[in-house]
Amino acid sequence: MEDYVVKAYAYDGTVRMYAASTTRLVEDARRIHDLWPTSAAALGRTLTAVAIMGTTYPAGDELTIRFESDGDLGGMIVTTKCDGYVRGTLGNPHVLMQKPDGKLDVGGAVGKGFLHVTKDLKVRDIFTSTSEIVTGEIGDDFAYYFAQSEQIPSVVALGVKVGEDNAVMHAGGIILQAMPGCKEETIATIEARASAMANVTTLLEDRKTPEDLIAVLADENARILERKPLGYRCDCSKETFERGLIALGNEELRSLLEEQGTIETTCHFCQAIWRFTEVDVRRLMKQSKEKGSAS
Template sequence: MHDYLVRAVAKDGSFKIFSVLTTSTVEEARQRHNLWPVASAALGRTMTAALLLGTNLKGEDILTIRVLGDGPLGAILVSANSKGEVRGYVQEPQVHLPSTPKGKLAVGAAVGKGFLHITRDLGLKDPFTGSVELVSGEIAEDIAHYLITSEQTPSALSLGVLVETDNSVVAAGGLLLQLLPQAEQSVLDTIEKNLSKLPPISSLIKDGETPEDIINRVTEGIEVKILETKPVCFCCQCSRERLENLLIGIGKEEVSSMLEEQGGAEINCHFCSERYTFDKKDLENVLIKIESQGKKKDD
């Protein structure tokens, strides 16, 4: 089954609800970054959250989540766009911690204490960034706290990543429900009751349930309307051309030094671990372009 996201709304206008399947997306991140289980869970949850929060992005809008904890994982950085594309990395991908007493991956301990920053770049002059202190390091609880504190949006968020003994990701996904001002108490009571019975998202997905099935579980007894279904995937915007422009941007002196000392350059994209090699001839061409740009400025 391909990964996809479902966006729906209560027919009485009391809430918005989104659910997403991200198993293949998180597994690709695991393979690209050679993640160990705790890192897979932490990065996978953050990527899933970025897709859920980015459902209303348009055009060239970008949403970025930074989880900056003091735990052994270090920083987690994820960005998503309006096309349902997400990318991300964790600073220390090979971290092992003992499981929690309940047998769960110790994501909270691996993330540690620190801050969560969410930036919405909507193409305006200044992107909006909201920040909150991490409350648990478990990602879902932290982002729900952010939504209530920074955006004043009462929300229920559930994220799950299930990792097999061979380190592969066998199930991943999430659910986000956001209450609207006109929500009546009876609706709140029904949602609360349904959420209390909801099994872990990852176990539902492993058993074959779809985003629509998960939405139906949470909204049992309430009429909802599906507004959109769209594919999601791991996708990085890096390219050889962009990195060549980066080399041009660092200037003649720096590129000349690379040429003389190393005879070339290798650039690794943090987001997707793709490696780009620039040999001697490539760097000589970069220097020609730098000089050409300098002459245009002088003219």
């Protein structure tokens, strides 16, 4: 099944609902970063939340979500250009932590710290809001962020199920947001349904689609507005890394060149290796010099 998100309005338009399947997206991330199960669950849940969040902004805007935390995972960064595609990276891809009941201990691996959300909405300035990490289980942390920083009461349910061979079997998520005018009784109904609902991954395992997930929590008059494909994609290029190399300065570039003959840079989001030959580096050094003398 292709990954996609469905957007719907329910309860007389007072509740905005999003449901997504992200199995392939998270499996792509797992293969790129060689993620072990707890790392896969943490990054996969975050990728899912950010992919959904991105669809609430116009395509071209940029969101960067950063977990700055003290657990074994070593923090995470996920970015999107709000076009359905996400990419992410994390400090330690090889975390396997389990709770006594055998479930993956995502909260323990993430640890304590802060969730930073940076929005580049292009027409306005870039701004960052920060909220505390509540449990490190990711869903709770996003719900707390929406409530604290955006004043939107939200339910966030995210899930990643990893198989015996570490491959991602199911991944997906649901985000519900109460709009102004949402009645107390509607919120109570949703909370009751959400707590009675099976895990997202159990529902996906039962071959439920994102539309089915919406139906579990919505009233019968829910309207599906949009369906959008989701995926994992990095848009890095050699030029992206040229800027970073120029910023190192000519002295540093010269010594790297002397040591190695060529310079290799690796993208943290897709593990692509970009090679810069001596000719490339000399060209960058010339640009750097011009830039230096211009300022």
